[in-house]
Amino acid sequence: MELYLQWKELMRSGADVAFWQSFYVKFYQAFIEADRWKQYLSRVGTTLLVTAIALAIGVLLGVIVASVRTAHAQQRPGRHNPILGLFNAIFNVYVTVIRGTPMMVQLLIMGLVIFKTSNNYTMVGALTLGINSGAYVSEIIRGGLMSLDAGQMEAGRSLGLGYLPTMIYIVVPQAFKAILPALGNEFIVLLKDTSLINVIGGKELVYAAQGVMSRTYEQMFPLFGVAAIYLVLVIIFTWLLGLLERRLRKSDRR
């Protein structure tokens, strides 16, 4: 504290200071002065909350969209269900539009046009991320369901099990294991993409860094600090996903 004030004065007077001295001052300003580290920490909570909400929405949408699109594709020729066809068409448009437009533009449209009157920018951001993620998750799930050897479905059906029971007891458990790495990847992308909700005023980690930057006129340390926090979060989640994968692999003992 004393060192900080002393060196800060020195720097302000224009005196030559050693690199490590200015390093210390800037670090102190960015994280310690006025308990600024608490600002980052509280925003980590927001980042995680937004990730969790977006993930929940994304997985829910993804499962629904993938189920409908797969079921539609696997109907017997000549027995098309019109309701399934309608939803399939709607979900096709959804996936095409979401994957065909940049996340940033989607966020701006949601925040500044559709939810223009809402002040809860963070939740609007979480909702947008969830809707965006749903399109990608649905394609991951669909890919997993489609890639499983068709013989598995045939074996289930030939035993007299219906389409849905065969899916539930035979196809989905195997597909889940296959898609877990891709799903984990999507989750990590989502975690980092929460930083984008900053453009519509969402209050997460980058927002905290911006607050500090505007106070101290110093960019490097807040930004590096935020980057480091994201990195640590991603490393933790990667590790947790690895644990889950290993546990699942243990159960099939191949």
Add this chain to the structure above:
Amino acid sequence: MIDVSHLTKYFGDNLVLDDISEHISPGEKIVIIGPSGSGKSTFLRCLNLLEIPSSGSITVDGVCVTDPKADINAVRRSLGMVFQHFNLFPHLTVMRNLTLAPTKLGLMSKDEAEAEALRLLDRVGLKDKALEYPGKLSGGQKQRIAIVRALAMKPKMMLFDEPTSALDPEMVGEVLTVMKELADEGMTMAVVTHEMGFAREVGTRLFFMDGGKILEQNTPAAFFDDPQQPRAKEFLSKVL
């Protein structure tokens, strides 16, 4: 048991089954042979609607399965199917492979199904593998389990789609033995196969298929000793 009338199947523009009409009676052991691409597997797969016929009708035990309103799952229950590539469920133990369908369809309680599964496994000499996962078994073991998995549904007829074609030569025998026992017990069977010895020994009637048609049919002994069609003679000269 099964009545097939004017069965035709196209894959795209490709005619795979060309106006087949046939009848299979209970207790018959039909063996189906022919060159690859002759439509024999497709014919078999049409019987339990794994392939949907383009036209024609199939009646199984009085139920017209090609009628869109037919309860296909019920028909499939009565027709056990064994695949070339076994298609065991790799994420389930052998026991669960056998009990899944009977319990989920409410045909047996879990205890009944497990007792039945053990009895069937014992019959093919694999009782000790009940708690293994399929990945740990040899091809011959997998196929024997696939056969008893189908038997666990107490089918009236068994369909075999080249059951030994994916096996190492030394494992073919163990699977054929199980199939022979099944035939001796009076099970109605339709077997697509390249095992001419088995066809001759077990079959009561033989279909020789080519170009989507049953070109020739006879008792296996008569067919192998004296094929009538030039195409059949040519085929036999290559495989025997």
